[in-house]
Amino acid sequence: MKILAIGKNYVTDINEISANKTGNQIIFSKPESSLVKNNNDVAYPSFTNQLNxxxxxxxxxxxxxxxIDLGEAASHISEIGIGIDYTAKDIFNACRETKGPWDLGKGFDGAAPISNFKPISNFPNLNDINFSLSINGEEKQVGNTSLMIYNFSDIIAFTSKFMTLEPGDLIFTGTPASGTGEIHKGDHLQAFIEGELLLDFKMI
Incomplete structure (x- = not known):
């Protein structure tokens, strides 16, 4: 199973999409060991002082x-869920300064908590899906797929030029352009799709 992710994929205004759609998608990967499932709590990593x-x-x-042809790309999606792409920001920044790989800052154990998935049939319009994140009961991020620079089909068509996509592969599709921040031990995270709570865990 592959776990892929796309960076810097949302704008704050739909009118900004065309100017940002250069064709240069930022794709990176996470190992399977980074996943946390079933709403299990996530251990705050000992090696970082700045977890975003x-x-x-x-x-x-x-x-x-x-x-995969762009027009056929959406048919390759079976389900949609919600997850957290964690970054050990201090480790990540140190890697970038030396032009090294992102693996240590993005692929550590617990770097990718994910919810259970909902069938694609639950989403009649993939370009109009609402999702959000609350931390300790306070809403921090709100997103809608209409604000994606590269939509699901764009991501699948582009990625499949370089690698075969296979059943069970997961793709993190980008975070809203605002609201990201630092997480702390003891924080309670709850993530929603169309108002339904799907991801619910604490940092321990």
């Missing part, structure tokens, strides 16, 4: 494909 959160919709690939 990004709430993201996660698409699950349902059928195998390579060089």
């Amino acid at each position: 959160y990004e709430a993201e919709l996660v698409i699950k690939i349902g059928r195998k494909g390579k060089d």
Whole structure:
């Protein structure tokens, strides 16, 4: 199973999309060991003093494909969930300064808590899905897929040029352009799709 993620994929105004859609998608990966499922609590990593959160919709690939045509790309999605793309910001910044890989700052154990998934049939319009994140009862991030620079189909078509997508692969599709921030031990995170609570855990 592959876990892929796309960076810097949301704008604050729909009119900003065309100017930002250069074709240069930022794609990175996380190992399977980064996943936390079933709303289990997540241990705050001992090696960082700056852990940042990004709430993201996660698409699950349902059928195998390579060089997938843009018009067929959405048919390769089987389910949608929501997850947190954690970044150990201090580690990540140190890696970037030396032009090193992002793995240590993005791929550590617990870096990708994910919810259970909902069938794609639950979402009649993939370009109009609402999602949000609350921390300790306070809403921190609000997103809608209409504000994506690269929509689900764009991501699938682009990524499949380089690698075969297979059933069960997960793709984190980007976080809203505002509201990201630092998480602390003891914080309670709750993430929603269309108002339904799907991800609910604490940092311990």
